[in-house]
Amino acid sequence: MTHSFRTDTHTPYYDGGRSWRDTATRYALLPLRLFLGVTFIYAGLDKLTDSAFMKASGPGSIGDQMRNVRGSAAIPDMIDMALKSPVGFGYAIALGELAVGIATLLGLLARLAALGGALISLSLWLTMSWASDPYYYGNDLAYLMAWIPLVLAGAPNFSLDAAWRSRRRGRAAAAY
Numbered sequence: 001m002t003h004s005f006r007t008d009t010h011t012p013y014y015d016g017g018r019s020w021r022d023t024a025t026r027y028a029l030l031p032l033r034l035f036l037g038v039t040f041i042y043a044g045l046d047k048l049t050d051s052a053f054m055k056a057s058g059p060g061s062i063g064d065q066m067r068n069v070r071g072s073a074a075i076p077d078m079i080d081m082a083l084k085s086p087v088g089f090g091y092a093i094a095l096g097e098l099a100v101g102i103a104t105l106l107g108l109l110a111r112l113a114a115l116g117g118a119l120i121s122l123s124l125w126l127t128m129s130w131a132s133d134p135y136y137y138g139n140d141l142a143y144l145m146a147w148i149p150l151v152l153a154g155a156p157n158f159s160l161d162a163a164w165r166s167r168r169r170g171r172a173a174a175a176y
């Protein structure tokens, strides 16, 4: 009986020593990072520039939106807390989204930014979109899940974190 071994099952289009598969794997999280970064910046700016939204009451206001979902929220106490200062809460969410989006795009403290994004999505899921039925109609749960790979991986490429790390390594190497 003869045995044959194939160690390479794909076509090696070499790119400076890497196959295209290695390159695709290396940058697999980049589309997700760009999408979440841009979307959170957009969501933050959208809220900040919507004068109807940043109000304690009235059509389209954050106050009315929270009162509308209070009965169906997973944790109504969270809504009660936010309703003590609906406009303050609105600014906190909008500025949080903006900061998370910018940091994610720049790859600055990327894991921390992704954790912030996940916490924002978690709190919106438990309140605003908890009543979605079936659950997959609610988008905040999908955002929460989308942040998790970035919490785990950070932003190893095209990022300020990576630039900072390689600068520190360069300095450490120069010191020896």
Ligand SMILES: O=S(=O)([O-])[S-]
Residues within 6 Å of the ligand: 026, 027, 028, 029, 030, 033, 153, 154, 155, 156, 157, 158, 159
């Ligand atoms: O977003 S990334 O640093 O994984 S390419």
